[in-house]
Amino acid sequence: MREICVGRQAIHDLLGRVVGHELLFRPSRTAQTSGVGIGPGTEGVRVTGDDEATASVIVATTTEFGTRDLAGDGLLFINLPRSFIVDELPVPLDPRRVVLEVLERVAPDEEVMAGLDRLHRRGFALALDDYAPGDHREVMLPLCEYVKIDLGDVTVEELPDLVAHVRRLAPRARLVAERVETADDFTMAADVGFDLYQGYHLRRPVVLSRPALVHHALVASRLLVRLGDPQVSYRVLARLTAADPAITLKVFRVVNSVAGAGQRVRNLHQALVLLGRYRFRSMLVLEVMAIAGHRDDEVALRSLARASAAEILVPHDPLAASTETLVRMVAELLDMSVDELGATIHRTRPTHDVEEACDVLDAYLAAVEFDTEPEAELSREMFAVSMAYLAGVREARELLSGVLGPLPLD
Incomplete structure (x- = not known):
């Protein structure tokens, strides 16, 4: 037996309605962060890679909880590292219910672009996670239905120009404001034209858990x-x-x-x-x-x-x-x-x-x-x-x- 855990944070529209949830890797029920990429030297802390974290989230979604339990009738946003994009690892998810978020560490090389096109043709909506000024993933924008911008990574002065830039290159994409921590953050994001909002001001992440059987290796x-x-x-x-x-x-x-x-x-x-x-x-x-x-x-x-x-x-x-x-x-x-x-x-x-x-x-x-x-x-x-x-x-x-x-x- 073990405990299967997955974090979940709601994504809201301008009226505060929940349109979906981002799923977050959590190593335990009490964990506040993912622990992904934590370096060596911290005693007792286990390093978790992007691939393992995404595999854990997909396993929790497909074999323990189910998309309806996790998101009702809304969408699920799941982070996707390079291995899953280039088909080294499988993505056994329902394209009608899942949005795949391309992590900021994924470089837009030839294999990645071909992989994104393949996922798009399978019916998946794509999102760019943590898009910022001068982002090396700009070439991916035309493929994306969602672009997520972390308000903590952009100055107040840069934000209107960044939003306008994304609108030009991805006119059909919905912009998601991340790290909306205060009412002022929400107002600022709404004023510059964001479509969706995610952050502590609206709802904090919750960790869902349930007991699960462990397979025989x-x-x-x-x-x-x-x-x-x-x-x-x-x-x-x-x-x-x-x-x-x-x-x-x-x-x-x-x-x-x-x-x-x-x-x-x-x-x-x-x-x-x-x-x-x-x-x-x-x-x-x-x-x-x-x-x-x-x-x-x-x-x-x-x-x-x-x-x-x-x-x-x-x-x-x-x-x-x-x-x-x-x-x-x-x-x-x-x-x-x-x-x-x-x-x-x-x-x-x-x-x-x-x-x-x-x-x-x-x-x-x-x-x-x-x-x-x-x-x-x-x-x-x-x-x-x-x-x-x-x-x-x-x-x-x-x-x-x-x-x-x-x-x-x-």
């Missing part, structure tokens, strides 16, 4: 390897995904988010097909970059064994059975009820016989864990369940011996 890395092979079937990918409750949960959340397929699914295999290899790989790449995975092999073994046992117990609907027991395991780990979790991932409720088989499996596992006798009406089924679970353990060990062992040499 080796399972995630092996999934990335398998996803690179187009011959590997979705059934194989689903079986390996079932070894990790964290990745399983994220798959369901992404596929049912606005950026995903936006429909209910019955099982993990169907969810992966709807998600697609490219989006699944993108999700994993950013997950691995944003969060250090754990190496508790027991979690992977238990998860796979439960899924395999459930499939044996419900041979006429094995995928629904394995998905049901995985959802129950995730709910246990998150200390939630199955109904609560099911509502958040929009999963189709399983049939009665699937639920009944998983109830018996749960009773068997509880009896083993706490060394107790199962309820009388379940005891006669325990032998068949124990055989199914032992078979599941054998299958899990066989699969994981290849996953958790060293990679084979070519």
Whole structure:
């Protein structure tokens, strides 16, 4: 378990209405700043790079909170460093809901300009962050729908000329005044013609957090390897995904988010097909970059064994059975009820016989864990369940011996 955090600051129009939110990387719930780029020498302070910060924000948006939770019907503004612009790292976001902010440290070289054009053609609105007099990113202005100017970086005398300059080069762009700290700042920005406003005078950033499961480092890395092979079937990918409750949960959340397929699914295999290899790989790449995975092999073994046992117990609907027991395991780990979790991932409720088989499996596992006798009406089924679970353990060990062992040499 870990705590997923993301900062959020509202962006307002002239009448004070919220039109969107900028998402900010925050390493903890109590952090006041991002910590991005903090140099060495400060004891106890961990350095966070732009890529890691953006990956964390995208992971929080796509697999933990969702765009509607973070912004309602408004837009989300997300900072974008060079690696994401030039397609070294994926941008698995919904262009209808997200504005991509080009950081001030991004130089407008050939690769960057081609990347911005590619993102623009995908439908993303672009913004220049912290635009200032003599900015080296001036050539980017014609591509941008938003230009953000930090009032703290511009003198009162420079501001009207800077606004006029941006209006000439990007006549369709909306100007956003950042660091609007006082009523006087707001009046000054309105007088020179800003369209949108962001700052402490209007609303301070808030940090949203929620508990999240951490992926198994080796399972995630092996999934990335398998996803690179187009011959590997979705059934194989689903079986390996079932070894990790964290990745399983994220798959369901992404596929049912606005950026995903936006429909209910019955099982993990169907969810992966709807998600697609490219989006699944993108999700994993950013997950691995944003969060250090754990190496508790027991979690992977238990998860796979439960899924395999459930499939044996419900041979006429094995995928629904394995998905049901995985959802129950995730709910246990998150200390939630199955109904609560099911509502958040929009999963189709399983049939009665699937639920009944998983109830018996749960009773068997509880009896083993706490060394107790199962309820009388379940005891006669325990032998068949124990055989199914032992078979599941054998299958899990066989699969994981290849996953958790060293990679084979070519």
